[in-house]
Amino acid sequence: MAPLSFDAKPARFEMDLSRCAAIFIDMQRDFVEPGGFGESLGNDVSRLRVAIEPCRRLLEGLRRAGAFVIHTREGHRPDLSDAPSSKIHRGAGPKIGDLGPMGRILVRGERGHDLIPELYPVPGEPVIDKPGKGAFYATELEPMLRHRNIESLLVCGVTTVVCAHTTVREANDRGFRCVVVEDCCASYFSEFHEVALRMISAQGGIFGWVAHSSEVLSALTRAT
Numbered sequence: 066m067a068p069l070s071f072d073a074k075p076a077r078f079e080m081d082l083s084r085c086a087a088i089f090i091d092m093q094r095d096f097v098e099p100g101g102f103g104e105s106l107g108n109d110v111s112r113l114r115v116a117i118e119p120c121r122r123l124l125e126g127l128r129r130a131g132a133f134v135i136h137t138r139e140g141h142r143p144d145l146s147d148a149p150s151s152k153i154h155r156g157a158g159p160k161i162g163d164l165g166p167m168g169r170i171l172v173r174g175e176r177g178h179d180l181i182p183e184l185y186p187v188p189g190e191p192v193i194d195k196p197g198k199g200a201f202y203a204t205e206l207e208p209m210l211r212h213r214n215i216e217s218l219l220v221c222g223v224t225t226v227v228c229a230h231t232t233v234r235e236a237n238d239r240g241f242r243c244v245v246v247e248d249c250c251a252s253y254f255s256e257f258h259e260v261a262l263r264m265i266s267a268q269g270g271i272f273g274w275v276a277h278s279s280e281v282l283s284a285l286t287r288a289t
């Protein structure tokens with residue numbers, strides 16, 4: 066298959082689809098629906114919901130093109146043994162492990178921890194459970210990518226500033242070329258979202274590239 070090529074910042078991006086993975090970061094009820102972890106920290110979850118429809122359309126295009134798709138979920142074991150107390154005892158209000166309207170906050174197996182129905186994985190799409198912000202920390206993501214000879218990552222999900230950014234930084238240091246899909250990410254703070262994207266592509270792409278999903282989707286359509 067010919068390489069995929071699309072407009073991006075700071076420069077046009079080329080990739081081999083068979084050596085690309087698309088990662089959907091933490092599109093969980095706990096972040097995008099009321100009553101979860103995001104709201105427990107005082108955030109307005111509606112600010113993240115703008116990314117759902119662009120993610121859904123891109124996911125559809127990726128699946129049609131036969132791309133490798135991975136989903137991640139941030140959360141902890143029910144006994145919280147993998148949650149540092151410095152993370153639990155942060156901020157005012159309900160804490161990780163407390164009972165909320167969607168079950169125990171940010172705990173694996175609870176309703177709030179699950180991925181949202183709009184972007185639910187289909188068979189063959191691995192789900193990575195991660196205890197930290199970055200998707201590489203204490204997970205099997207890196208061997209999974211190495212076994213498939215992956216070199217490029219399309220990064221989508223929430224939040225731009227926290228888990229998407231941390232994952233891009235981890236990936237960049239491991240030699241992966243990351244494209245952040247700008248409208249498929251969102252932040253509780255729009256100004257943080259804008260600056261976070263600029264930080265990725267600044268200085269000639271110090272952490273990677275930034276592209277709009279329409280560019281990626283057009284390239285996928287041309288290729289398939």
Ligand code: C5J
Nearest residue numbers: 091139223224227228
């Ligand atoms: C946060 C995330 N914001 N998935 N997690 O705590 O970005």
